[in-house]
Amino acid sequence: MKVAFTSDNIAGASESVWQAMMEASQGDAMPYGSDEYTTQVTRMLSELFECEVDVFMVSTGTAANVLSISAMTPVWGSVLCHKESHLLCDESTAPEFYTGGARFVGIGGADAKMDPALLERVINQKVGDVHSCQPSAVSISQVTEVGSVYSLEEIHAVTGVAKAAGLPVHMDGARFANALLALGCTPAQMTWKAGVDIVSFGATKNGTMSAEAIVVFNKALAKDLAFRRKRGGHLLSKMRLLSSQMIAYLTDELWRTNAEQANAMMALMQAGLQTVPGITINTPAQANMLFCTLPEGMADYLLAEGFAFYTGRWEKGVVRLVTSFRTPKEGVEAFVESARQFAQQQGL
Numbered sequence: 001m002k003v004a005f006t007s008d009n010i011a012g013a014s015e016s017v018w019q020a021m022m023e024a025s026q027g028d029a030m031p032y033g034s035d036e037y038t039t040q041v042t043r044m045l046s047e048l049f050e051c052e053v054d055v056f057m058v059s060t061g062t063a064a065n066v067l068s069i070s071a072m073t074p075v076w077g078s079v080l081c082h083k084e085s086h087l088l089c090d091e092s093t094a095p096e097f098y099t100g101g102a103r104f105v106g107i108g109g110a111d112a113k114m115d116p117a118l119l120e121r122v123i124n125q126k127v128g129d130v131h132s133c134q135p136s137a138v139s140i141s142q143v144t145e146v147g148s149v150y151s152l153e154e155i156h157a158v159t160g161v162a163k164a165a166g167l168p169v170h171m172d173g174a175r176f177a178n179a180l181l182a183l184g185c186t187p188a189q190m191t192w193k194a195g196v197d198i199v200s201f202g203a204t205k206n207g208t209m210s211a212e213a214i215v216v217f218n219k220a221l222a223k224d225l226a227f228r229r230k231r232g233g234h235l236l237s238k239m240r241l242l243s244s245q246m247i248a249y250l251t252d253e254l255w256r257t258n259a260e261q262a263n264a265m266m267a268l269m270q271a272g273l274q275t276v277p278g279i280t281i282n283t284p285a286q287a288n289m290l291f292c293t294l295p296e297g298m299a300d301y302l303l304a305e306g307f308a309f310y311t312g313r314w315e316k317g318v319v320r321l322v323t324s325f326r327t328p329k330e331g332v333e334a335f336v337e338s339a340r341q342f343a344q345q346q347g348l
Ligand SMILES: *Cc1c(COP(=O)(O)O)cnc(C)c1O
Pocket: 060, 061, 062, 063, 065, 086, 087, 141, 143, 144, 145, 172, 174, 175, 204, 205
């Protein structure tokens, strides 16, 4: 069986999500979020996060990120994020567009996690200098772009530096559920209890069709978000069809079941690849994404065998493997087996 490990968004949506959309599609409902489904999403997310949250549904992760951050920074501000972050590398100029031209500054740190000491240094440069942009917000990704996960201590270290300077913190949770299961903590512990003010609560990669939620813990930041979302073209008129996806995602812990499958398949993949001669694990996978370096010729061999994954975008031999809620065990086993076969043929 040949499987693709290209990304988790190559999978479709869970059946119960489609079912929920079909049911919500019956009859009439008030538009633009003035419907009972949207109210229910806020209730369910408040329960999940154990506090009263403000929720703004949007249809892409990019919109969730840039709208969240637009509520945090003046146009002369700078937003500090990791230099390999999705915000900086994969959202075109949406960050500048939505913030009205704020500066996004990349901070270093191992495994795509921001180094708190570097962050502190950049934050304290040129404060009050009218010639320089002024640090105004911090954004971290959980799961990170290389498949690592910030521990709770590491989140606290970053938010501690931000808070000391009075800066709000955003979390890009495109893979929120995968990270949460990796840490084994509660949603509250990974967010507001750790100093996060807004999270982009991702659901699309883990089972919905197109539903992402901006979840705001800091009331002051929610004040203008409804206007920003409308201005940015993300106030859906048939909002209930978006909200019904999120309801299905939160019902019976579908988010957990789906992320468990994705993470378990990656754990299986990693354990298998570790025993194949010639393969180097670059960043140990904690959730559902793995970067590793394959010996010469192996990537081409696996691609010719019919497997799919991204390669050629990084240093020579580096590939990215991502599992999803739909990844079958047999597919992972077949992949590892093919890698082993190649290594044997090559006498590695
Ligand atoms: C996929 C992803 C997003 C959201 O991307 P969209 O394509 O806009 O939905 C945001 N952040 C990270 C880290 C992602 O992997």
